[in-house]
Amino acid sequence: MLSQDKTLLLFLLGLLLFASPLLEWWTRPGAPWYLPYLLWGLIIALAALAQWYRGPHDL
């Protein structure tokens, strides 16, 4: 997958999690307090993984 595609996919995933009606799911009553951090950490982990597979000039 091209690095620009990875970038856009990650960005879209970020939008999906934090700027879409999916907000209602993770802010539902009874959700653990650390859930936002967990989702945030997931995005960061994916970004680190994508960066790992990018070439040295791929930025």
Add this chain to the structure above:
Amino acid sequence: MISEISLLYGVGVAYLAVLFFIAHATEKGWLPDGWVHHPLIYTLSLGVYATSWSFYGSVGFAMTEGYQFLTIYLGVTLAFLLAPLLLAPLLRLVREYQLTSLADLFAFRYRSQWTGVIVTLFMLAGILPYIALQIKAVTESVSVLTRQEPPHLLALGFCATLTLFAILFGARHITPREKHQGLVVAIAFESAVKLLALLAVGGFALFGVFGGFGELNAWLTAHPEALEALYAPVQEGPWMTLMVLAFAAAFLLPRQFHMTFVENMDPRALQMATWAFPLFLLLLNLPIPLILWAGQATALDVAPDYYVLGLPVAADQSWLALFTFIGGISAASAMMIVTTLALAAMCLNHLILPAHYRQQALPRTNLYGWLLWGRRVLILLIIGLGYGFYWLLEFNQGLAQIGLISFVAVAQFLPGILGLLFWPRANRVGFIAGLTGGILVWLLALIVPLIHDSGLPMVDINLMVWMGAGEDNRWAFATFWSLTLNSLLFVAGALLTRPTPEELEAAQNCRREQLTPSRLLGDGEMRSVEQLRANLSQVIGPQTAALEIQRALTDLKLDGSERRPSELRRLRARLERNLSGLMGPLLARMIMDNRLEVPPQTQVALADSLRFVEEQLEHSTGRLKGLAAELDTLRRYHRQVLHELPLGVCSIAPGGDILIWNNTMAAISGMSSSFAVGQTLDGLKDPWDGVLRTFINGDDRHLYKLQLTVDGRQRRLNLHKAAIESAGLGSSVAHGLGGMVVLVEDLTELHNLESEVAHNDRLASIGRLAAGVAHEIGNPLTGIASLAQNLRYEKDPAEVELTASQILEQTRRINDIVQSLITFSHAGEVPRPRPAPVNMRTCVAEAIHLVQLSDSSREIDCLNEVPDNLIARGHAQRLLQVFVNLINNALQASRPGDRIIIRGDYILGSVALQVEDEGSGIPESMLDRIFEPFFTTKPAGEGTGLGLSVVYSIIQDHGGTVYADTPPGGGTCFHIRLPALEEELDSSLAKNAR
């Protein structure tokens, strides 16, 4: 409990001194390079984003807005996820064009002095509340620690101290350029301190207040409203608005722009920052809910904004409280130092310098010192203005609310930055109109009500009230309407007016689509570095001009004696970029244009275009995809082939600039490719300048066996040339291409090898002649011995005289033989004399004489039928070798009683000779191969196979031809053509005519 304000002040100053020591140690190289340049340092330095608002204000923000406080960091995360598309291009632009601020970037793209002025003034106005916020946070944190109202002097003392440190950090050196490695490391250290302090307080809240995870969960189960208060506002509040604001702030806030782009030492560090910086922010925010709940659980009697500090104070944890206070100082001081440095650079480049330049008031001596002092005064003024803002306005709002005013302000640059990166049609009219609209809404919706609420005399205008919006939607309202109006005006302005050529050029630079370099000087504008220095001195003074030119020369690895037009053009472009780093892009261009004007019709030289395209493609490694990547690979392959070709290749543009000079050409000429490319022919070393010019301007497409002395060494070269038809190139990039390609074939080695072969062949011939020579010398020696014997007893003087004469005669005979051998063995040695007239009959007679020394010639007649007047142009000794070899060859093929006849005549203006024998002949199938080296029909050990090859080589060298055929009567006939001597030819033709 800490109750002494002076103690806290002392701790603060001591901490700042430690920071300064870290910066100083970095600049002195006391810290290991591996640490200083590690991407983690760059990532941590971006932590300047987290100010007092994050450090103290997040808890208060979480209290009122729940998990919405996370948007301020989630927006940044989204911006960094887009780093390859958003941040990396900006970083490239800033580095490549040495831009020092957002105002520089916009002025570079939207090409207007007004752009820089408006951006600077608005940024200044937009950031002042943020600076005031830091002052407020520090003074209130002191109040929390000491439990007493801090004196107003404390805020002033804090500002004065920070002014001093900001100057020490960023305006200490005599060259006020934006690259402060020490500052980056110090800010990274501050980020680490902030993070550790917050994690420590978070840890204390979890384990010190609650007693562990289990107890925390139990407390949350007992108080479900606490968790509900965090989640509920997310669905009701301005979540999306805050995300957009944080997304813009991530790279548009002056301090973020400064640390992300301007202070970046290595673009690769941004790779790690794309995930490590969001991770830093996550860790920074992880303790916030814990601290909030701990504060609620212990019913702290301080404002939630200061729970971070209040928690250890209430628990009497003095050391933790002091560490937290230092964390708060870190957050505030980092923001204020970096922001003031960035704003000072903007004010200097876009307000102060242009005004002085217009009034021709730039100092002629010590410009650097003037700029440095200008920057120091501006730092003082900006912090002073921030203090004034803090002092005048009574902030009744939380820290986050004040910070958000600045966030809405910087978000107004979002349409401009997107246009800069992605929309070539965007122009200054649209940008200024959009920004003005956005500023207007920002002022009316946020600033005027803020001033009014502070009790200052201000008309009571509130845009939200006018438009019937509720106060709850303040941020969404201000952000939506300011950005909407901004974007609409930006697009409308761009669509209704046309971008100027300069803007189009800048747009291409921003999108890296430009395939020709920016305007550069045409030929004839600059002749030397000295001239450039003299012109520049008139504006920035001789001292600064000399330093700047030296810096540009060093950057390009050139020296002051450079005269190549293409290199001088590069030097000018480099100089403009360097001046841009010093004085901003617009002023740099104004100075360069005014002093080194570009004629309107000047075309960019082809050499520059090609080099520019090459450089662009080199930078594009890894970015080209699909067909473009394949084409680039093909281009690199072709270039490599061209450079590794064992022929010298040199291409010359129509203007006379050298475009290609491959490795072999460099080896032959003794001039490296880096020296030759970009030179005109005049700039090449002797004798190449004259040789190439004469050859290119001449009619001949080939020049054979050219003898040149290069670096004291004789070289023998073949030159070939071809015109490059521009019509065949068929590309807009190739417009104006064409010119000439010259191939240079180095024959020196081959020639030396041939000489050696010929020499070996002569030695072999002498070996073959040895027996005959011995015999020939033996006869006269015997005669001399007999005569000398008789002489002993001879008394008659007449007889003695006769005998002596006979002895002398025999001696002369021996001498003749020896001389012939010497002459023969030395034939063909380099350096050779110039071609001279050679009497062919004499030459053939000499050859027959030599050959007849051998035994094999005893019973074979050699007839010399060459006429006396047959004169060729050549080298007598080398032609002698030709005939020795041919006659020897004939002798070996002949039987006893056969004859060898050598004939000659003038035919069609040249000397024609035939060497014919009556021997066994050569089979027709072998006739084509007999001149090849080492080809022989003789049994092994009897022939070297070099004789005829040497003949061929010598005749070729003379510009003649040689071939063999089989006459009808049998045997072999060698036909030779040699250039005749003109005068002899004329007289021969005249004789024939009579």
